[in-house]
Amino acid sequence: MKTDFSKPYDPKLVEPEIYQQWLDSGYFNPDNLKIKSLKIKNYIVYMPLPNVTGTLHMGHALNNTLQDIIVRYHRMRGYRTLWLPGTDHAGIATQYKVEKELRKKDTSRFELGREKFVEHVWRWKEEYGGIILDQLKKLGVSADWSRLRFTMDEAYAKDVLAAFVHYYDKGWIYRGLRTVNWCPRCGTSLSELELEHREDQGTLWYLKYPLADGSGSIVVATTRPETMLGDTAVAVNPKDKRYAKLVGKTVKLPLTGREIPIVEDLKIDPSFGTGAVKVTPAHDILDFEIGQRHNLETIQVIDDRGKMNENAGEYAGLKTEEARAAVAAKLQDGGFLENKEPYAHNVAVCYRCGHVIEPIPSTQWFLKMETLAKNAVKAAKSGKVKIRPENFEKTYFDWLLNIRDWTISRQLWWGHQLPVWFCKNQTEISNSQFPISNKNLKLKIKNSSAEDFVVSVKKPAACPICKNCDMVQSVDVLDTWFSSALWPFAGLSASDRKKYYPGNAVITARDIINPWITRMIFSGIEFMGKVPFSDVFINGTILTKDGRRMSKSLGTGVDPLKYIEQYGADATRFAVVWQATGQDIHWDEAAVAAGRKFCNKIWNAARFVLQNEPSSAALAKGGNAKPQTTADKEILGKLAKIKKETEKSIEQFEFAKALQNLYDFFWHDFCDVYLEESKKQLANKDTEETTKAILTATIGESLILLHPFMPFVTEAIHQNLKSAGDEFLMITAW
């Protein structure tokens, strides 16, 4: 495309057309690159999957710009370069969003039923799920769109289910009744990584539990008196001398009269409260673990909607907050309330909807993490994968070395249904999420070993258990991260896996080191036998100028598309990279304006050179660009130096440094100094031709160096240089 070099540079006139040309060229697909030799190395970057619910925010803009830089750089260096894009079905986020929409239309997923609801989400995904991809294209992202994958594509889903079967066959997946973090609004279990914590002004209540033998009482502290209805023990620390003589005795639980034991447990902190804790295995995860150790009963008094159930007697049907007040009042009347004081503490809330988490018992599926975590640790310790900046290795190791088994089931409708098939005759209750919710008053928790189900990707033709039922699939779906953990290979076709696995780099934000990076690493090792990539780079977090988090709900976000519209994609890319020097970026819009000015500077410098191109392309190619003057020598020396520096910086993921050095070179060394000097040299017959050749060679080389950072303006200029030939700058040899 020959561009009209009217001034100044107008990104709107060139960006859409250039991007279309790149798409049409097919060069985003490594199979179409003109690779000279089979020995040429691959360079593969796995894109962090944007959610189908997502729209582009500054974090995406930064993250994808950095990836695009390293991808474009390697493509120009001649690598067989693949940037693999995809979208994530984002179970809870998407379901939440679609449900919210349904609510506006005065209906709900329950009214639609599962099948219709899932169809509805698919239609929603077809309509809106690609928005973010179009936005990425505006940014200039050079991913191979022909390989785009969605985590619920048929082929991808097959790999997800096969992974489940694989783990099950290894004996690493088990099913158990556990007290888990439950969001009453979303109606699903949540993993620890899906919780957020919010400070809550509550009350610390001191409850007096009388000893059954009438010899006194023991006082426990709690923020949730209503759960006392489900207490099945009082626990103290074995080292706590104050209570030593009480251990083994029983107390008579107020209001209910139930007798419950006093037990010892090391997890109790003697210095907090009274040092004695009420134990409610059904409604507290730590208490559940204590219950397991002491073989305590689990009595559920709160249901999956966050209301008191029939085990709560007269309080049944009340919301927990209502029950809290009622129970506290009753305790006070009965003389069981020793004291109360205001108390600020953290409550866990759902990361998605913000509702307070209610720990409740339910049947969930778990993946044993011991070996997987060990493998992931080994991969980083041995240097097979390198995490940069290095201090993030600590985040990685800390989590893996203190790993708990992974709750992989979610009670959602949108996602990969577990490849688990239940015998209809054997048990109906097994397939229910709440085997204990309504009926059972008391129950000892045991991990069921009863084989009333079969694990298989496909539905078994005949039930191997009762021999004559039509088996039903588990209603649970898998944690979204279970599927995205497989991205480096499940995102590739079978033949691509041979060619393009393992890859090289992942660039992402620090908050998904644990949910995603660690899991991709152990999944890659487990299923492909190789660490999926050698480099992890953690990019900074963009905050507002005054250091607050950017968020839609706070109204503190800024829209990268607005910048692209107003200043151009290159200017936007310039701004995010320019500022990406540390862990946190205090976003300054002024940098975008600076980026636009730089585009214009490049544009105008090119105009000057174009007016002074050597008469023939051959000359311009630099054959006779031998320096004659000091200025000539200096600029060529600086050019060679900046080239080396840029290579080094990019390869070390020091993008801001690379860009700032390039900026300095181009603006000050080239434009301010050489270009000005060249005006004199052009006026002199003796130096005219050499100067033209050096100008052309320098601008040509500068465009190459700048291209990964500012691809549009450089490509547009390149196509107007006589010396450039017909090939795209995008694939011009570095």
Add this chain to the structure above:
RNA sequence: GGGCAGUUAGUUCAAUGGUAGAACGUCUGUUUUACACACAGAAGGUUGUAGGUCCGAUUCCUACACUGCCCACCA
């Protein structure tokens, strides 16, 4: 509670064991035939606080304060 990072010009950030740099902003001048989204020049900083090591610290060490994030979750 534990950890990580940061605190330098008006603002956003660099840099260095030996008198601190850029971008943007500000001020002065310039329509010099690539660019006023420009050019030439200028002002602007006892480098968070308090100690310590050193001939010398903004840089290394210690403590403290503040900010952001991550992890844990004490009932």
